[in-house]
Amino acid sequence: xxxxxxxxxxxxxxxxxxxxGIAAPVVGVFLVQRRLSLIGDGMGHVALAGVAVGVLxxxxxxxxxxxxxxxxxxxxxxxxxxxxxxxxIALAVMFYGGIAAGVVLIARSPASSPASLTAYLFGxxxxxxxxxxxxxxxxxxxxxxxxxxxxxxxxxxxNDEEYARASxxxxxxxxxxxxxxxxxxVVVSMRIVGLLLISALMILPNATAQLLGRTFxxxxxWAVVIGVLASVGGVVTSYFAETPSxxxxxxxAIVAFLAVAVTxxxxxxxxxxxxxxxxxxxxxxxxxxxxxxxxxxxxxDYLHGGHRHAPHEGHYDEHDGAQATSQAEEARR
Amino acid sequence: MSTGAxxxxxxxxxxxxxxxxxxxxxxxxxxxSEVVALLGPNGSGKSTLVKGLLGLSDHLGGEVRLFGTPRAxxxxxxxxxxxxxxxxxxxxxxxxxxxxxxxxxxxxxxWWKPVRRTSEDSGIIARALDVVGLADRAHEDVSRLSGGQxxxxxxxxxxxxxxxxxxxxxxxxxxxxANQEVLAEVLARLAARGTTMVVVTHELEALAGVLxxxxxxxxxxxxxxxxxxxxxxxxxxxxxxAAHHHDDEPSEGExxxxxxxxxxxxxxxxxxxxxx
Numbered sequence: 001x002x003x004x005x006x007x008x009x010x011x012x013x014x015x016x017x018x019x020x021g022i023a024a025p026v027v028g029v030f031l032v033q034r035r036l037s038l039i040g041d042g043m044g045h046v047a048l049a050g051v052a053v054g055v056l057x058x059x060x061x062x063x064x065x066x067x068x069x070x071x072x073x074x075x076x077x078x079x080x081x082x083x084x085x086x087x088x089i090a091l092a093v094m095f096y097g098g099i100a101a102g103v104v105l106i107a108r109s110p111a112s113s114p115a116s117l118t119a120y121l122f123g124x125x126x127x128x129x130x131x132x133x134x135x136x137x138x139x140x141x142x143x144x145x146x147x148x149x150x151x152x153x154x155x156x157x158x159n160d161e162e163y164a165r166a167s168x169x170x171x172x173x174x175x176x177x178x179x180x181x182x183x184x185x186v187v188v189s190m191r192i193v194g195l196l197l198i199s200a201l202m203i204l205p206n207a208t209a210q211l212l213g214r215t216f217x218x219x220x221x222w223a224v225v226i227g228v229l230a231s232v233g234g235v236v237t238s239y240f241a242e243t244p245s246x247x248x249x250x251x252x253a254i255v256a257f258l259a260v261a262v263t264x265x266x267x268x269x270x271x272x273x274x275x276x277x278x279x280x281x282x283x284x285x286x287x288x289x290x291x292x293x294x295x296x297x298x299x300x301d302y303l304h305g306g307h308r309h310a311p312h313e314g315h316y317d318e319h320d321g322a323q324a325t326s327q328a329e330e331a332r333r
Numbered sequence: 334m335s336t337g338a339x340x341x342x343x344x345x346x347x348x349x350x351x352x353x354x355x356x357x358x359x360x361x362x363x364x365x366s367e368v369v370a371l372l373g374p375n376g377s378g379k380s381t382l383v384k385g386l387l388g389l390s391d392h393l394g395g396e397v398r399l400f401g402t403p404r405a406x407x408x409x410x411x412x413x414x415x416x417x418x419x420x421x422x423x424x425x426x427x428x429x430x431x432x433x434x435x436x437x438x439x440x441x442x443x444w445w446k447p448v449r450r451t452s453e454d455s456g457i458i459a460r461a462l463d464v465v466g467l468a469d470r471a472h473e474d475v476s477r478l479s480g481g482q483x484x485x486x487x488x489x490x491x492x493x494x495x496x497x498x499x500x501x502x503x504x505x506x507x508x509x510x511a512n513q514e515v516l517a518e519v520l521a522r523l524a525a526r527g528t529t530m531v532v533v534t535h536e537l538e539a540l541a542g543v544l545x546x547x548x549x550x551x552x553x554x555x556x557x558x559x560x561x562x563x564x565x566x567x568x569x570x571x572x573x574x575a576a577h578h579h580d581d582e583p584s585e586g587e588x589x590x591x592x593x594x595x596x597x598x599x600x601x602x603x604x605x606x607x608x609x
Contacts, residue, residue: 033426152448156436159424162417166387167440167494168410174444206426214474215429284466284481284515300469311470 004239012133013125013192013235017249019140020189020201021231025209025223026147027185028202029216030178033158037203039076039179042095043186044195046072048102051120051190056109061120062132065190066139069183072098077179081172123194123246125235132191139188143181154178155216192231194246201227204253211264226256276318285309285316337365338401340498340529341386346395348378348385354393355381356553363498363531368524368543370561371533373550379533380418382550383500386531387415400497411440414496416487418503418533424476430486431471434458437493461492465519481512485519498529505536513539537561 004010031037050068054061072094079087106117119127147154157164157174165171182202189198205226206219213219234249241248285291285302292303301308301319309316339362347357356378363369373379384390386399397404400412414437438454462468465485470478475486484504491499504520505513517539523530524543534540537547547564549557557564 029426033424035425149447150444152435152439152442153444155428155432156439159428159433159436160417160419162389163415163436163490166389166410166413166415166417167437168408169439170444210425210427213427215472216427216432217429219427284511 004236009130009133010239012130012137013128014232016133016136016140016188017125017192017231017235017245018228019137019144020185020192021228022224023140023143023147023185024189024193024198024201024231025205025227026220027143027178027181029206029209029220029223030154030158031182032203032206032210033155034178038199040182040186040199040202041196042076042091042098043069043072043183044190044198045095045102046098047183047187047190048120048195049098049105050102050187051195052102052105052109055116056105062135062187066184066187068098069187070180073179073183074176077172077176081175118244119194120190121194121196122244123190123192123197123249125192125238125245128191136188136191139184143184143188146177147181150174150177192235192245193249194244197246197250200250200253201231204250204257205230208253208257208260211260226253230256275312277315285311339364339398340400341531342396342398342401344396346385346397347393348381348390349393350381350390352391352393354553355390356385356550357394359395359550359555361548361555361558363529365497365529366527367545368520368528368530368540369532369546369548370537370540370544371531371548371550372535372537373556377550378553379550380502383502383531383533386500387413411494412497414491414494414499416484416491416499416501416504418506419483419487427474427476429472430462430467430475430478430489431458433475433486434461434489434493437461437490440494457495458489458493461489464492464522465489466515479509479512481508481516484508484512484516488519492523498531499523501530501532501534503533503535505534505539517543 031039047065047069050065051061054064075094076091079090103117153169153174156169157171161171185202186195186198189201193201205223208226209219209222212222230249230253234252235245237252238245238248289302293300294303296308296310296319299310301310308319310319341363343359343361346359347354349355359382371379371382381390385392392404399407435450435458438457442448459468462471465488467482467485467489470482475483478486488504505516508516513536520530520540521543532540544561547557547559547561548555
């Protein structure tokens with residue numbers, strides 16, 4: 001590990017990986033919430049056209065990619081908000097047009113090789129210039145700051161757009177802001193994860209986090225932990241194993257997802273065998289329902305005919321201590 | 334009973350979508366502390382009317398005043414508490430009951446300022462959850478709750494904005510009997526506190542003790558407006574079980590239907606679609 005940190009270049013790479021590992025899931029959670037998991041993929045396609053323009057004209061590919069992705073982001077959101085069925089076709093034309101134009105333009109450029117195309121598409125941190133990595137790190141910080149500021153608003157709009165509109169929230173502006181944040185994240189991540197793989201780092205840590213957290217706040221925290229684990233772990237692994245960083249990062253994220261999913265389903269299975277459901281009753285327990293409430297660890301049980309009924313999801317569970325509690329119920333009468 | 338200036342005042346108002354009016358020539362005043370049921374068969378335009386007040390459907394004519402201010406110049410959104418028609422709150426990401434209810438506080442914040450939840454916000458959220466009887470569920474994942482409990486979460490979210498009037502779109506539709514009773518209790522509790530409510534509903538029976546007024550909409554016009562005692566259900570609304578509980582207007586968002594509705598037999602045209 002020390003030998004990696006001794007390299008100036010790897011220090012920048014690890015910092016960029018760390019920031020991307022935080023920013024991608026934090027932005028991605030709203031895409032998952034709005035069921036737009038694959039929109040980042042489309043933006044990556046369009047960003048490739050931007051990269052190609054930069055390579056061909058000698059401008060900085062990062063800058064041209066950023067412009068292309070942001071323009072695409074705004075266009076996508078405007079097309080989507082009009083809600084026409086033809087919008088779907090318009091998106092397909094834009095995405096495939098972007099990647100096709102990128103491939104063709106890069107092939108025409110005298111300065112490029114098939115290897116550089118692969119580096120942009122699938123991420124190869126070892127080919128990135130350290131100066132670029134510092135730019136990526138700075139942009140990632142901006143994405144993080146803006147997302148943190150807007151988080152309650154983005155949550156409200158993604159959770160219930162109609163209610164957000166009725167509450168007077170600037171729904172269209174917030175949707176465009178999310179699209180632009182996604183576009184910047186895609187470009188920031190292109191040298192580390194690659195334009196075709198970045199969507200995975202926005203989505204997979206969130207998929208894993210849904211299995212671990214019970215609230216939005218907790219699941220975002222888990223997603224960041226897993227995102228950082230995948231991006232930093234992937235970069236370190238790719239350095240030692242001499243593999244492309246992008247593919248390695250995504251594979252680490254998938255291994256984390258599978259490990260959590262398998263463990264969770266085994267634990268749930270074990271819990272389901274211990275879990276006893278109370279008899280069905282139409283009555284709903286609550287304050288003033290007539291059944292005494294008693295604290296039981298972190299929750300409330302209701303004493304109902306000598307049983308302790310604990311609310312669990314849409315039903316009630318039987319909790320222990322039947323004799324003791326029936327006495328308590330007697331005493332109350 | 335009707336005291337003070339009207340909260341909602343409509344004169345020959347028309348609402349609809351994309352230039353085509355679904356309700357027209359609606360004139361009514363709703364005063365503080367009134368609990369108004371908005372009745373009507375599917376497609377009659379009652380949801381469009383409520384959405385029009387909220388700015389979710391287009392205002393196509395006549396005069397609409399909210400708290401004395403014309404609709405176009407009304408920006409005090411927190412005063413209108415909207416409870417949308419949703420059959421489920423489950424989404425693709427986790428969210429706790431409290432996190433959903435906290436959204437109701439946002440209309441009191443400004444987006445360019447970091448949202449810090451004050452102890453005042455927390456107190457209001459806790460009280461809103463208390464009123465709907467979900468105080469003990471605040472930290473649970475909302476998608477794990479029953480349908481009726483999710484409706485109460487939506488009511489709590491609306492209450493969290495501290496509105497002067499609650500506008501509810503079918504709060505009791507598609508909810509089992511036990512939960513319908515709890516919902517009716519919640520509405521009764523709100524009515525006892527003097528909360529003004531406009532409730533789009535099919536279930537008159539469930540709300541019988543709470544309502545102070547009935548407005549029936551038929552074919553896009555107000556067909557009845559008066560106290561519950563004077564209301565005789567017209568044909569088609571007579572049997573509560575003949576009522577369908579689903580979106581009756583084109584609406585955006587996820588307006589999915591609850592499965593196994595009382596009225597959806599083999600002759601129901603929508604149910605028929607499943608059989609080809």
